[in-house]
Amino acid sequence: MVEQGGGASGAGCMGCPLRQRSEWCVLNEEETRFLSRHLKKRRYRAGETIFSAGEPSHGVYCVASGTAAIRKGNAEGNTVLLRLAYPGDTLGYRGLLLGENRRYGAEALGPSKVCFVDRAVVKLLLERNPALGQQFLRRIARDMDEAHDHLVRNATLSNRDKFIHLLRALMNRHGRTATDGGHFMELPLSRRDLASMIGARHETLSRIIGRLEEDGIARFSGRTVYVARSHWLLNDSRPPTLLD
Amino acid sequence: MVEQGGGASGAGCMGCPLRQRSEWCVLNEEETRFLSRHLKKRRYRAGETIFSAGEPSHGVYCVASGTAAIRKGNAEGNTVLLRLAYPGDTLGYRGLLLGENRRYGAEALGPSKVCFVDRAVVKLLLERNPALGQQFLRRIARDMDEAHDHLVRNATLSNRDKFIHLLRALMNRHGRTATDGGHFMELPLSRRDLASMIGARHETLSRIIGRLEEDGIARFSGRTVYVARSHWLLNDSRPPTLLD
DNA sequence: TGGGTTAATTGACGATGGTCAAATTTTGAA
DNA sequence: TTCAAAATTTGACCATCGTCAATTAACCCA
Structure with missing residues (x-):
């Protein structure tokens, strides 16, 4: 399952369409080839673990295709889905930085490809090209912002509004515009995970979804969601849009 | 109000007792003197603004004494207290990194002293001493962890338990042990701010406080809190401690 | 394809939280 | 000290949420 040098395509990182979007874009041709030779690309099936809480950090992971979920648990054993990672995103830099x-x-x-870069390789590249460090700094700073925004939303919004925000965010990544201007999406997450992201129980989420349907804001069928164009542009949505 | 070179004490950063605890501890004597010459130390009175959301980032701030509150608002104008900063903590690196x-x-x-370090000075020191960059990386990574922990707590705990956790955290910084083994603390925050930290209304917090008193877990009088020794060690505290 | 397991929905009900309003206390400035 | 403004507490009331339990739907593997 593990391939060297960036996969069977043979092009390695140089040809990787993600290079533009990821931290590694600042590497020159030689450095990219070096990275290419030393990373391990691996396929994951739906639900497969990439790494787990508690284990030592041997390197960073870079999502090449698919979607990864970042999960964190608390002392009581509850688990929360913190965020999703998409192609180009680098995971696990924290443990590496802090050792x-x-x-x-x-x-x-879902079925995904993720590249693993050993700490030694990262360290070498960081020493060789300081711009890479800058890139990581910017990435962390952005993640930090995201986490803070998340905190503020959780503290100020109702569960309903948190869920609407989440739907909107997911739609940006996973949705397609329908011919009528509405939006379709295949949800990448279970109800339980969706619920954990807004800090609610799955039963509560079921009821929120029920209310959104009653209010005509969205239609849910299994993991398929449809949101009408008219409701999509609303900044937020209090009751059935009091002004209709 | 603005002093150069680390304040009237004359010793500058070299004699600053915080140097050990802050990011700047990796600077050598010469670099520390340079920092000392170029930072601006300023006194703030209780409630005074250090910097505000929306304004450009001209540098970083380092808390020398007192306590600073980090606030963030959302679109609706609600404001949330994200965290507190204590002597040795450096603030505002995010805006600087991202420009x-x-x-x-x-x-x-409360009455505080905060040192301001201009971006140019930071940049120069970063170039001169790569270890400083490392320090900042570690600091950001830790802040990130803290934010994630906060997110998980907010998603999994009841308001009551979130508040207890907050009390515990504040006690670590602001509390003193009483002769009977209980803990006293002068709260550094208003009820409103405490409430915003756990994502609840101030009326709700009042009621939570009332219940904690009923349950004999803590006594509140204005900003003074007392927690009995017997209740302090409990990991969490469900109802009146069902096992007493 | 069948059957067992997990996920999701729904109902009931008590607990908790938000909102509005009023009373009370504290605080800060004159 | 005194007064006005701000903070805090409290009550009433209703909406929302968590929990338990019972279904129902979806899924996966043999």
Whole structure:
């Protein structure tokens, strides 16, 4: 399952369409070839674990295709889905920087390819090209912002509004515009995971979904969601849009 | 109000007792003197703004004494207290790294002294001493962890338990052990701010406090809190401690 | 394809939280 | 000290949420 040099395609990282979007874009041709030779690309099936909380950090992971879920649990054994990672995203830099064990786990949500870069390789590249360090700094700073925004939303919004926000965010990544201007999406997450992301029980989420359907804001069928164009642009949505 | 070279004490950063605890501890004597000459130390009175959301980032701030509150608002104008900063903590590195405007504001909670380090000075020191960059990386990574922990707590705990956790955290910084083994603390925050930290309304917090008193877990009088020794060690505290 | 397992929905009900409003306390400035 | 503004507490009331339990639907593997 593990391939060297960037996969069977043979092009390695140089030809990787993600290079533009990831931290590694600042590497020159030689450095990219070096990275290419030393990373391990691996396929994951849906639900497979990429790394787990508690284990030592041997390197970073870069999502090549598919979607990964970042999960973190608390002392009581509850588990929360913190965020999703998409192609181009680099995971697990925290443990590497701090030399600590992983504090959260990552798993593939669907069939995915993820490249592993050993700490030694990262270290070497960081020393060779300071711009890479800058890139990581910017990445962390952005993640930090995201986490803070998340905190503020959780503290100020109702579960209903948190879920609408989440739907919107997921739609940006997973949705397609329908011919009528509405939006379709195949949800990448179970109800349980969706619920954990907004800090609610899955029963509560079921009821929120029920209310969104009653209010005509969205239609849910299994993991398929449809949101009408008219409801999509609303910044937020209090009751059935009091002004209709 | 603005002093050069680390304050009237004359010793500058070299004699600053925080040097050990802050990111700057990796600077050598010469670099520390350079920092000392170029930072601006300023006194803030209770409630004074250190910097505000939306304004450009001209440098970083280092808390020398007192306590600073990090606040962030959302679109609806609600404001949330994200965390507190203590002597040795460096604030505002995010905007500097990303070259963006501040996304949150900082204010002094009580009489405080805060040193300002201009971006040019930071940049120069970063180039001169790569270990400083490492320090900042570690600091960001830790802040990230803290934010993630906060997210998980908010998603899994009841308001009551979130508040107990907050009390515990504040006690670590602001509390003193009483002769009977209980703990006293002068709360550094208003009820409103405490409430915003756990994502609840201030009325709700009042009621939570009332219940904690009924249950004999803590006694509140204005900003003074007392927690009995017997209740302090409990990991969490469900109802009146069902096992007493 | 069948059967067992997990996921999701729904109902009931008590607990908790938000909102509005009023009373009370504290605080800060004159 | 005194007064006005701000903070805090409390009550009433209703909406929302968590929990337990019972279905129903979806899924996966043999």
